[in-house]
Ligand SMILES: Nc1nc2c(ncn2[C@@H]2O[C@H](COP(=O)(O)OP(=O)(O)OP(=O)(O)O)[C@@H](O)[C@H]2O)c(=O)[nH]1
Ligand SMILES: Nc1nc2c(ncn2[C@@H]2O[C@H](COP(=O)(O)OP(=O)(O)OP(=O)(O)O)[C@@H](O)[C@H]2O)c(=O)[nH]1
Ligand SMILES: [Mg+2]
């Protein structure tokens with residue numbers, strides 16, 4: 478379709494620019510409220526003094542997420558889609574023109590909370606990271622497969638809530654690997670900080686390649 | 687736009703048919719995993735012997751939700767959108783042709799888990815019911831406003847998890863009523879059954895009008 482072709486041209490242009498500045502970038506995806514911004518906050522807390530991080534926030538309305546990141550003193554730009562259900566490369570290109578990204582080493586793009594539409598849009602990122610919280614249930618990889626198929630990393634978040642929910646991490650992994658056997662899987666809690674350093678080690682390893 | 691006009695013609699046709707059979711219907715909406723199917727299960731457990739209920743399930747892939755409802759012995763049809771991010775009236779019309787709905791008194795349509803796109807599509811239902819779980823955070827009504835603006839009922843689910851999450855029910859209500867002051871709000875837990883009978887009383891009152 479024409480829309481995706483035009484999007485991919487812009488995405489490839491973004492990818493070339495980020496590569497030229499040796500920036501590792503990822504597109505963070507999940508349902509609303511799975512903990513994307515919380516994960517970005519924890520990641521910044523762990524890595525801020527080790528590597529230069531920038532963030533692009535994508536939301537349907539408000540700049541609430543960018544305000545949270547701004548408090549941490551890293552460059553952040555907010556995209557407001559005004560009702561659009563996913564980010565596209567054009568929106569990211571415009572946001573990049575407002576951030577001094579040339580000196581960054583990592584660019585995190587937090588997408589709109591939506592487990593369906595954003596899976597199909599290339600933003601010029603190196604990789605897609607899908608976040609699934611234990612409170613959503615363990616059947617999501619089967620019910621919303623495209624997101625898990627197009628990502629290279631799955632983060633199972635809110636593991637601190639496991640004692641209180643009817644969810645099996647083993648089943649999430651089985652279901653996700655049935656959809657995409659190459660998925661790299663982390664287990665985290667943004668409340669207790671469990672698993673965050675393992676996730677940050679992976680980011681550093683990617684950025685230093 | 688042409689797409690919505692065509693959709694609304696079909697939706698109005700569905701509405702006439704459901705009205706002719708005196709069926710009260712609602713469109714159940716939320717993020718993935720907020721507890722839509724769990725709420726339908728609890729509702730059926732409470733009302734099955736009082737009123738005739740039918741269900742239409744909408745999902746991107748699988749019939750896992752319909753299988754759960756089928757176990758409860760009420761008529762259910764599964765719509766699989768094959769990647770589509772929302773139900774539309776055409777899909778519901780086709781599903782209705784597969785269910786013997788004429789003798790139903792309540793029709794529950796569970797939409798695809800997505801807090802953005804489904805807000806804009808009329809399915810011929812009497813009302814939209816949006817479900818928000820405490821684990822998603824209290825800022826969602828501000829960040830995903832169309833869903834809350836277009837609904838007449840808000841159900842705050844998973845209140846059993848409040849002791850373990852950073853979420854204020856008071857703030858959810860303030861934020862939701864700021865977007866839509868006419869919202870009727872329920873608080874429920876599908877695990878502890880808290881608040882379910884109040885929600886079911888409301889359904890019975892609507893069905894008997
Ligand atoms: N218990 C627990 N709560 C968490 C965890 N991570 C995030 N939360 C809570 O989950 C809610 C949503 O977190 P956010 O970080 O705003 O989620 P998000 O995915 O960025 O949400 P959107 O951008 O609106 O789609 C907040 O109340 C957080 O405090 C976790 O690991 N454990
Ligand atoms: N603790 C707790 N868990 C709940 C509650 N309601 C649902 N759950 C759990 O939340 C997860 C998702 O529930 P579902 O009913 O499948 O949610 P859904 O909205 O129908 O999900 P999709 O149809 O896939 O979008 C499951 O693990 C449920 O057991 C609740 O009130 N409290
Ligand atoms: Mg966020």
Ligand SMILES: [Mg+2]
Pocket residue numbers: 722723724751796
């Ligand atoms: Mg469901």
Ligand SMILES: [Zn+2]
Pocket residue numbers: 562563594771803
């Ligand atoms: Zn969409």
Ligand SMILES: [Zn+2]
Pocket residue numbers: 562770771772803804
């Ligand atoms: Zn859509």
